[in-house]
Amino acid sequence: MKKFRCGDVVPGCTRAFHxxxxxxxxxxxxxxxxxHGLPxxxxxxVGRVLAAMVDA
Known part of the structure; x- marks a missing residue:
């Protein structure tokens, strides 16, 4: 299992995913x-998100 906090890539965003x-x-x-309005x-x-994911 992994977890990711959007604020690690987009400053000020508080969403987290598991x-x-x-x-x-x-x-x-x-x-x-x-x-965030990204179609x-x-x-x-994607690379930044993968790099910021950690084990949950």
Whole structure:
């Protein structure tokens, strides 16, 4: 299991996600679209999210 805090990549965001790596990436993509206005998640951002994920 993994966890990720959006604020580790987007300062000021308080959302956090837990699950398998794939689950977290899916949740983060939805959050990026709905709350940060990103219709597509750039590969660079995916890399930053993966780098900031830690074991739950």
């Amino acid at each position: 699950g398998t790596e794939a689950d977290v990436l899916t949740q983060v993509a939805g959050h990026a679209r709905a709350d 597509d998640v750039p590969a660079e951002l």
